[in-house]
Amino acid sequence: MTVQGVKYMSDFEAKKAILDIGRRMYEKGFVASNDGNISCKVGPNTIWTTPTGVSKGFMTQDMLVKMDINGKVLMGKWRPSSEVKMHLRVYKENPDVQAVTHAHPLVATSFAIAGISLDAAVLTEAVMGLGSIPVAKYATPGTDEVPDSIAPFVNTHNGVLLANHGALTWGKDIYQAFYRLESIEYYATILMYTGNIIGRQNLLSCDQVNKLLDIRHKLGITAGGIPPCSPEETNAKDVVSAADIRPAEQSGPGPVLKGVTSIVRPGENPAPAGCGCSGTSGRLTASEGQKAIGAEALGKAKEEIIAEVVRRVIEGLS
Ligand SMILES: [Zn+2]
Structure with a gap:
């Protein structure tokens, strides 16, 4: 369906994609038990989303819930997750967003617990695809505090860590939203290995970061923040094993x-x-x-x- 020049998934496509992403999320260990939630737009003001109390790895189509972006259930017998409030806020803050994913990946969530944002310029792909990932202030899950905590970042970043909780990403489609969740966990893991295990990071220089930002712009990625960079090039020489x-x-x-x-x-x-x-x-x-x-x-x-x-x-x- 296309509305005012914007293409949306059909109900069937959205439900199928949500089940697919739920399985991937579960198999990658991004969620335990019934954690996590996913939503996807099928029109300017309507979404399909995941139910509460179900493992995201074992969902069936009849469990999914259709809602409007004000939170009214339009279709489905199950209750939506209480965390859908933050999804609805993302859609309201940024109408270009078509899908939102939320999970508790181990390493990214550990950074969220430590209150450390993912913002070191160490990985070229992360600079281009993600930018920096801030930690939104702590909010009690299921309350209106959560949407309020993430709202400041929805138009300027591609995802956010929720303090002492997990990670939230959004995108122009459900796959981009999920890939950003994957990238956040990958980026966090690289930061942990280099910063806390190997104990050394060569930061990209500001000139190198600027070139990556040019590429990001050409890729059509308009948000993401800019991670701090090194004034000097520290990686300009070959390293001999x-x-x-x-x-x-x-x-x-x-x-x-x-x-x-x-x-x-x-x-x-x-x-x-x-x-x-x-x-x-x-x-x-x-x-x-x-x-x-x-x-x-x-x-x-x-x-x-x-x-x-x-x-x-x-x-x-x-
Ligand atoms: Zn959660």
């Missing part, structure tokens, strides 16, 4: 280590005094690493690195 490093005393071809910090085995090359790092994860400067690391040691060092990263990932997830 430890296995490719040629010990300085050996002759023959091979890349020479420049500007790369190597991790070496504990005990073999104690960390230099005053570097502030431990023997286990001690890091040497490029020239020191070049002198110290032999081919055999490098192989063992790689195993140590992998074991250390796995240990930190397990620690981070437990």
Whole structure:
């Protein structure tokens, strides 16, 4: 159906898509039990949405509810989720939105609990597709506080974290809304790995971010915010892997280590005094690493690195 130049899904298409997205949401672990909700417009003032008290992975079409955007139920025997209020507010605040998804993905929700917005310029796709994702202030689920908390972001961003609760996204169709939910969880996971497990992030420079924003504009994405960027380029040099490093005393071809910090085995090359790092994860400067690391040691060092990263990932997830 097309109304005033805007194309809408049919009732059949919307219901089928909601069931499809519900299954994906459940299978990806974005929701537990009966959590989460989905809605999709079928006209300027009408939506289909998910019922309360049902797992989103096991819904059937007869469970879905048709409503107008003022909250009046038009069709369906089940009760809509009390959280549909925030969906209705999104539609009212931004008439261009055609669908809304809400879930509690593990990592994104953990950021929401910590009160940390997703706004570091570290991932090109996230800058282009999402921008920054703020944390809306805490609101009691099911109350009018929730729509009020998200309203300020609906026209300027593509999604929001709900403090101590979960994530909410919207889009020009139901798939874009869901992909943004996926992207938020992916972005949050990258931020957790780099910021809290690996412990290092090379921020994109402001110039690099500006180029990504140009691409975002050309893609027709008009909202999203701009994550903070680095004034300097920190990623403008090639990074040579430890296995490719040629010990300085050996002759023959091979890349020479420049500007790369190597991790070496504990005990073999104690960390230099005053570097502030431990023997286990001690890091040497490029020239020191070049002198110290032999081919055999490098192989063992790689195993140590992998074991250390796995240990930190397990620690981070437990
Ligand atoms: Zn929720």
